[in-house]
Amino acid sequence: xxxxxxxxxxxxxxxxxxxxxxxxxxxxxxxxxxxxxxxxxxxxxxxxxxxxxxxxxxxxxxxxxxxxxxxxxxxxxxxxxxxxxxxxxxxxxxxxxxxxxxxxxxxxxxxxxxxxxxxxxxxxxxxxxxxxxxxxxxxxxxxxxxxxxxxxxxxxxxxxxxxxxxxxxxxxxxxxxxxxxxxxxxxxxxxxxxxxxxxxxxxxxxxxxxxxxxxxxxxxxxxxxxxxxxxxxxxxxxxxxxxxxxxxxxxxxxxxxxxxxxxxxxxxxxxxxxxxxxxxxxxxxxxxxxxxxxxxxxxxxxxxxxxxxxxxxxxxxxxxxxxxxxxxxxxxxxxxxx
Ligand SMILES: [Zn+2]
Numbered sequence: 001x002x003x004x005x006x007x008x009x010x011x012x013x014x015x016x017x018x019x020x021x022x023x024x025x026x027x028x029x030x031x032x033x034x035x036x037x038x039x040x041x042x043x044x045x046x047x048x049x050x051x052x053x054x055x056x057x058x059x060x061x062x063x064x065x066x067x068x069x070x071x072x073x074x075x076x077x078x079x080x081x082x083x084x085x086x087x088x089x090x091x092x093x094x095x096x097x098x099x100x101x102x103x104x105x106x107x108x109x110x111x112x113x114x115x116x117x118x119x120x121x122x123x124x125x126x127x128x129x130x131x132x133x134x135x136x137x138x139x140x141x142x143x144x145x146x147x148x149x150x151x152x153x154x155x156x157x158x159x160x161x162x163x164x165x166x167x168x169x170x171x172x173x174x175x176x177x178x179x180x181x182x183x184x185x186x187x188x189x190x191x192x193x194x195x196x197x198x199x200x201x202x203x204x205x206x207x208x209x210x211x212x213x214x215x216x217x218x219x220x221x222x223x224x225x226x227x228x229x230x231x232x233x234x235x236x237x238x239x240x241x242x243x244x245x246x247x248x249x250x251x252x253x254x255x256x257x258x259x260x261x262x263x264x265x266x267x268x269x270x271x272x273x274x275x276x277x278x279x280x281x282x283x284x285x286x287x288x289x290x291x292x293x294x295x296x297x298x299x300x301x302x303x304x305x306x307x308x309x310x311x312x313x314x315x316x317x318x319x320x321x322x323x324x325x326x327x328x329x330x331x332x333x334x335x336x337x338x
């Protein structure tokens with residue numbers, strides 16, 4: 001055996017030994033230069049080729065190439081593992097503050113709606129819903145709204161093909177519920193409504209309403225006022241008073257507009273309530289017996305009351321907001337205040 005064979009084995013052993021102790025790129029470079037540079041230990045061994053006979057040359061040449069490949073492979077492995085470790089330690093900086101996950105929250109309108117639902121549920125009301133696309137019958141006719149009533153005007157309602165209309169109030173839900181069940185009825189109907197209004201601080205073509213209906217024997221206007229007062233006090237505070245002003249609606253008789261104590265000045269008069277001490281809320285009244293005719297209720301036996309309230313209006317009062325459009329702009333800076 002040519003002595004070079006043993007030398008090559010020794011070189012591989014030495015190299016492997018040294019490679020084991022390499023812990024950083026600096027030491028790696030030193031090792032690489034020591035063995036694989038032009039004048040390194042590997043190149044040094046190749047010099048033996050010039051001294052070999054024609055028979056020895058292919059055999060020793062093969063050994064030399066195997067040794068060189070061994071060193072190169074091991075260096076490649078080492079480089080990969082060192083640069084991986086480097087990247088990892090650069091990526092994970094344990095001293096950085098953590099990312100706090102953003103926690104979602106309920107939209108202020110939904111929050112007020114949930115409160116209103118809870119208040120009425122506790123007073124024995126059921127929560128009813130109905131379609132947003134209605135027929136003329138449910139949105140107008142069954143509510144005693146005659147064909148020449150201004151609310152039927154094309155200027156006021158969104159009409160759809162097939163004599164359908166986007167409901168202009170949640171009152172159709174009352175009709176649908178009364179068709180399904182016999183008295184006693186004690187329900188609220190929250191939901192989206194649509195009217196051809198130009199958006200401004202207090203109007204929106206889409207708004208949310210909550211309407212209430214109670215039908216039973218011996219139901220009176222005093223019950224109506226008592227329920228509204230209790231609900232408004234729970235919602236906005238014990239200081240709230242309520243007042244009725246005579247009004248007219250096709251589906252109630254008698255009808256009233258109801259106001260509550262101004263929550264900005266507690267009734268003493270301020271800019272918000274235009275010095276009256278009162279804030280207008282919505283309409284209410286005793287169900288017109290003509291409406292009972294549409295749902296086959298005995299108007300001799302039963303009486304009922306109905307009331308409405310605008311969700312945006314209530315939320316504006318509760319949170320002291322003067323422009324309802326802000327509820328629908330989805331500005332997170334506004335929404336996270338609640
Ligand atoms: Zn006021």
